[in-house]
Amino acid sequence: MKKLFVLFISVLFSANLANCQGKDPFMTRNFPASSIKAVEAATSGGSITVSGDAGSQAVVEVFISANGRNNWSDERIRQTLEENYTLDIKVEGGKLYATAKTKNRITNWNQQGLSISFKISVPKQVSSDLNTSGGSIQISDLSGSQDFKTSGGSLKIENVSGNIVGKTSGGSITVTGSKDNIDLKTSGGSITAKDCSGKIFLKTSGGSLRMDNLNGDIDASTSGGSVTANNIEGTLKTGTSGGSVKLDGIAGSVDAHTSGGSMNVTMTSVSDYVKLSNSGNTNLTLPANKGYNLQVKANKVETSDMKDFRGDIKSGSLDGTVGNGGPKIEIKTSQKASLTFK
Secondary structure, eight states: OOOOEEEOHHHHHTSOOSOTTSSSOSEEEEEEGGGOSEEEEEESSSOEEEESOOOSEEEEEEEEEOTTOTTOOHHHHHHHHHHHEEEEEEEETTEEEEEEEESSOOSOHHHHOOEEEEEEEOOSSOEEEEEESSSOEEEESOEEEEEEEESSSOEEEESOEEEEEEEESSSOEEEESOEEEEEEEESSSOEEEEEEEEEEEEEESSSOEEEEEEEEEEEEEESSSOEEEEEEEEEEEEEESSSOEEEEEEEEEEEEEESSSOEEEEEEEEEEEEEEEESSOEEEEEOSSOOEEEEEEOSEEEEESOOSEEEEEETTEEEEEETTOOSEEEEEESSEEEEEEO
């Protein structure tokens, strides 16, 4: 018979409750690490942390607080938990489950609501399915399929590879040292991505975007903040509806737009194209002594150190080739466009 590791709420109440609202865990459970291939964790009001740093034992730590009500005693927290929540921690069929659910709809959070958080340590080769309605999610040192969502907290991803899909409705996102397929969205926070590679999709509806040292096929956009990128290699599609765009040290192809700010782009090399669309001033720096096909439309066009050009130059447009031609450089702006070659 398959051995099941199951912990129900009745066992939990017999645990030693050293400090419910402090830094000490409400309870800790250990399981053989070799038996775990996936993690499923869900809580209605706390954070979830999953790290792939387990040794021979996987560890689940549970932290409980009374949502900032420091005057609550351990006994009151325990009673509230027993009356209003079901806590279930188990390993079954190779999957580690850690769930905290309300028994009934809570109408008075000041009297009934608890923050129940999980800190989970598992082997590196583990997939995850994580969900919290009110806290942050952090995953690190994992390899596999990771799917995680929070309705009101931040997301933090470190050293994760595989298929990474994360979403928050109201927090910021930070991803570092991760690779393969990365798909991250937030409805109201900023996104920071650093030292990542692969197919990367980043989207925020109301915050800034910052990207550093990325390599691959990158699609990153925001509806209301600035875009900053440094040392990007590959294909970059990016834009904002309400901020500035600053791209520096870009090697590859770029398609960028903004409707409400300046645009400054510096290319270290161009593979296929550079497409820039803007309602404000646009400055593009290209490597000198290379061939390009240029098409620029603006209120005013300025160039610096452009050599071996053949074509038409007017006050508001530029159409022709540099050298023997090459990647297509296209700029459209209702203000000034400046082209510099160095």
